[in-house]
Amino acid sequence: MFEVATLKKLEQELKEASKGPNGQDENEENAVDQEYLLRIQKLVWTPEEDDLVLLTPPPTDPESQVKLKQLLEKKGPQAIENRKAFLRSTIP
Numbered sequence: 001m002f003e004v005a006t007l008k009k010l011e012q013e014l015k016e017a018s019k020g021p022n023g024q025d026e027n028e029e030n031a032v033d034q035e036y037l038l039r040i041q042k043l044v045w046t047p048e049e050d051d052l053v054l055l056t057p058p059p060t061d062p063e064s065q066v067k068l069k070q071l072l073e074k075k076g077p078q079a080i081e082n083r084k085a086f087l088r089s090t091i092p
Contacts, residue, residue, distance in 0.1 A: 007040050042075065045083060049075075053084050 010032050049071055052064065059065060072080060
């Protein structure tokens, strides 16, 4: 939830920062660093990604394998293992 709240706050700051005349940023010191925004977005997991991580055994169909490979490239192996452990610990 913290990641989602942070992401929403950053999006709001971006909207407010771009409201200056002629598209000029009136509050450059308050502008959100795009690299930081991308790092925060990487922290947010979608329900589809969660489902893919929890599949046991790993999927054998080509579409799911491609999605799993993309997820691995996007998040990294350690993040996937951490997410899997977290999800398994919260499932009753």
